[in-house]
Amino acid sequence: MFVNPSPPETAARGVRIRTSLALGLAVAVAYVLVGHLGLELAHYQERATIIWAPSGLAIAATWRFGNRVLWAVFLGAFVTNALVSPALVLSALIALGNTAEAFVGALLMRRLNLSGGFRGAREVLVYLATVVFGATMIAALNGVTWLVLIDGLPLSEAWLTAIVWWLGDVGGVLVVTTLLLAWRHGPRLRTQRVAPGLIALTAIAAAGIGVGPWVGDSSAEIAAGASVLCLVLPYPAAAWAAIAHGLRGASAVTAIIALAAVGGTAAGAGPLQSGHAHLDIVSLWPMLATLSASAMLLAIGVEERLRAEQRRVALESELRRVRSLGELGLLAGGVAHDFNNLLAVVQANAKMLEGRGLSVIDDECVADIVEAAARGQELSEQLMAYAACRPLARRRVDLGQLAGETARLLTPHRPRGVDVSVRAEPGVEVIGDPVRLRQLLMNLVVNAFDAMEDRRGLVEIEVRRQAERVVLTVSDEGVGIAPEVAARIFEPFFSTKDEGRGLGLVAVAAIARDHDGSVRVLERPGQRGAAFSIELPGAPIATQPAMIPEPERAATPEAA
Numbered sequence: 215m216f217v218n219p220s221p222p223e224t225a226a227r228g229v230r231i232r233t234s235l236a237l238g239l240a241v242a243v244a245y246v247l248v249g250h251l252g253l254e255l256a257h258y259q260e261r262a263t264i265i266w267a268p269s270g271l272a273i274a275a276t277w278r279f280g281n282r283v284l285w286a287v288f289l290g291a292f293v294t295n296a297l298v299s300p301a302l303v304l305s306a307l308i309a310l311g312n313t314a315e316a317f318v319g320a321l322l323m324r325r326l327n328l329s330g331g332f333r334g335a336r337e338v339l340v341y342l343a344t345v346v347f348g349a350t351m352i353a354a355l356n357g358v359t360w361l362v363l364i365d366g367l368p369l370s371e372a373w374l375t376a377i378v379w380w381l382g383d384v385g386g387v388l389v390v391t392t393l394l395l396a397w398r399h400g401p402r403l404r405t406q407r408v409a410p411g412l413i414a415l416t417a418i419a420a421a422g423i424g425v426g427p428w429v430g431d432s433s434a435e436i437a438a439g440a441s442v443l444c445l446v447l448p449y450p451a452a453a454w455a456a457i458a459h460g461l462r463g464a465s466a467v468t469a470i471i472a473l474a475a476v477g478g479t480a481a482g483a484g485p486l487q488s489g490h491a492h493l494d495i496v497s498l499w500p501m502l503a504t505l506s507a508s509a510m511l512l513a514i515g516v517e518e519r520l521r522a523e524q525r526r527v528a529l530e531s532e533l534r535r536v537r538s539l540g541e542l543g544l545l546a547g548g549v550a551h552d553f554n555n556l557l558a559v560v561q562a563n564a565k566m567l568e569g570r571g572l573s574v575i576d577d578e579c580v581a582d583i584v585e586a587a588a589r590g591q592e593l594s595e596q597l598m599a600y601a602a603c604r605p606l607a608r609r610r611v612d613l614g615q616l617a618g619e620t621a622r623l624l625t626p627h628r629p630r631g632v633d634v635s636v637r638a639e640p641g642v643e644v645i646g647d648p649v650r651l652r653q654l655l656m657n658l659v660v661n662a663f664d665a666m667e668d669r670r671g672l673v674e675i676e677v678r679r680q681a682e683r684v685v686l687t688v689s690d691e692g693v694g695i696a697p698e699v700a701a702r703i704f705e706p707f708f709s710t711k712d713e714g715r716g717l718g719l720v721a722v723a724a725i726a727r728d729h730d731g732s733v734r735v736l737e738r739p740g741q742r743g744a745a746f747s748i749e750l751p752g753a754p755i756a757t758q759p760a761m762i763p764e765p766e767r768a769a770t771p772e773a774a
Contacts, residue, residue: 234282237279237282237283237286238282238283238285238286238289239286240286241271241272241275241279241283241286241287241290242286242287242289242290242293243290244271244290245268245271245272245286245287245290245291245294246290246293246294246297248267248268248271249266249267249268249290249291249294250294250297251267252265252266252267252268252382252386265382265385265386265472265476265499266379266382266383266385266386267386267389267390268290268291268294268312268386269312269315269316269350269353269382269383269386269387269390270386270387270388270389270390270391270392270393270394271386271390271391271394272287272290272291272312272313272315272316272319273315273316273319273320273323273345273349273387273391274390274391274394274395275287275316276316276317276319276320277319277320277323277324277328277391277395278394278398281317281320284313284316284317287312287313287316288309288310288312288313289309291308291309291312291313292305292306292309295308295309299365301364301365303364304360304361304364304365307356307360307364308353308356308357308360310356311352311353311355311356311357311360312353312357314352314353314356315349315350315352315353315383318349318352319345319349319350319387319391322344322345322348322349323341323345323395326340326341326344326345328341328395332461332510332514332517334514334518335511335514335515335518337514338510338511338514339511342388342507342510345387345391346384346387346388346391347384349387350380350383350384350387351380353379353383354376354377354379354380354383355376357379358372358375358376358379361375378496381496381499384503385472385499385502385503388502388503388506388507389465389468389469389472389502389506390469392461392465392468392506392510393465393466393468393469396461396462396464396465397462397465397466409454409458411454412451412454412455412458412459412463412467415447415450415451415454416451416455416467416470416471418447419444419447419448419450419451419471420448420470420471420473420474420475421474422443422444422447422485423444423445423447423448423471423474423475423478423484423485424474424475424477424478424479424483424484425478425483425484426441426444426478426483426484426485426487440485441485441486442485444484444485445485445501448471448475448501448505449505449508451467451471452464452467452468452471452505452506452508452509452512453508453509453512455467455509455513456509456510456512456513456516457512457513457516460513460516460517461510461513461514461517463513464509464510464512464513465506465509465510465513467509468502468505468506468509471502471505472502472505472506475498475501475502476498476502479498484498486498550594550595553590553594554590554591554594554595557587557590557591557594558587558591560583560587561583561584561587561588561591564580564583564584564587565584567580568580568581568584595653607647607648607649608645608646608647609645609646609647609648610643610644610645610753611643611644611645611646611648611651611753612641612642612643613638613642613643613644613651613677613684613686613750614636614638614639614640614641614642614677615638616648616651616652616655617636617638617655617675617677617686618636618638619652620652620655620656620659620675621634621636621659621675623656624656624659624660624663627660627663628663629663629666629667631669631670631671632663632666632669632670632671632672632673633671633672633673634659634672634673634674634675635672635673635674635675636674636675636676636677637674637675637676637677638675638676638677638678639677639678639679641755642677642678642679642684642752643684643752643753644684644729644750644751644752644753645729645751645753646729646750647729650725650728650729651725651729653721653725654721654722654725654726654748655675655686655688657719657721657722658688658722658746659673659675659688661719662688662689662690662692662744664692665690665692665693665694665743665744666690666691666692667692669691669692669693671690671691671692671743672690672691673688673689673690673691674687674688674689674690675687675688676688676689679752680749682751682752683749683750683751683752684749684750684751684752685747685748685749686747686748686749686750687736687745687746687747687748688745688746688748689736689738689743689744689745689746690743690744690745691742691743692742692743692744693743694738694742694743694744695735695744700735703719703735704719704720704722704723704733705720722746722748726748726749726750729750729751730750730751731748731749731750731751732748732749733746733747733748733749734746734747735747
């Protein structure tokens, strides 16, 4: 049965269609405008130019907005080619190649996972080899093929036309796509403002390579030297931008210099003044390509160096923290051990006063002393567990049975409306200290109870064997754990409770570590509450030797 969509769904679909249509038209118009400017440089063949920025724009748009703009790329390419020649069929076939180039280039960029920018020199080299120099061959080979078959392009000129076409697409992708990629997903500029010296050097380099040196009636040697200087100046400007401002700065400076160089050379100016604008632009192409690629690699190299330095500083900070925690653990263990001995004396003497016929008030005071000493001993146990200064009494422990016993012991502490469920596979055993493992379980379950205050729900304990490991999971339906809290939850003295000591989960981690295990907070998308998973080495599965039946003995008179 066909069901009409609801009005809100219809309205939302209409908005999406209008948005996609407007986006596509904007891409098509931009393609035509940039393509019209590029065709002004087509000195060798009316459809092949040495700088073709629309290819870079098309790949960047398809990568950014998806395949939904491919129709706009085709429309823009068709209109741009139709402006050159009235052969509409030829224009449509060439536009198909331009569209395929955009699709393949964007697909390769997605496969490279460039959504966060370049993460190393290797990605830059792969990007240059596949997207810049690889995908651009599609449009060139497709276009020249149809020019030969339909437009009558001589085979003697086909190979040169294909090379010029391909180099033009490479130049456009290298400058335009890289610029858009860097400014959308690249790291932000490392300084708040661009240095005036870099602005001045970029302006001088752009003017020199776009307009050319003015040497008046000077000698040919001076004119040649000035021309070489104009061709060299862009390199320090791009290097300065790459070092000071990363890939964004390098791509921006490269684009400015490329625009000035191509525009000036096409107008017959610039340091390359041979009288043939097309040959000058062809000669200019290697310089622009190496400038852009070198600036990219330098910027990414600097970014890698900065990231390595940040990692080194973070590791040194972590090492200092670990050393501090180790020293703190030794101190805490020693203090807890001595304090526990003192509390044992206090508790023993307080218990001796019980039953001595004291007054009611005195009996209450003695009971408070005994209770306070017991709580102090629990704190000392947690400190010693964190410091790992008590040897383990290892033996085979049935973890499922221990979980059931712990759940029964904690029944008086269970909040109203909270249920405890224990699911354990039979015979799942570990080699460990039952007292410490019980403490681990109690800390996790008590934390779950605290998270379930004023709420109804279930605390679940699950024990299962996973290959050679045993997995213990304690989950609740409480308030859950925020990501920023989960990142620090096992730090000593970190607690979200107003009166918490921040040692319960630290003791849990220490006990798991002493048993060659680990503990982690599980992610629970779509579920409320929190879950902790402890992995411990499983005990070897005990196998009973096969019983060999004794041979039957013949009956004897005594047996009879």
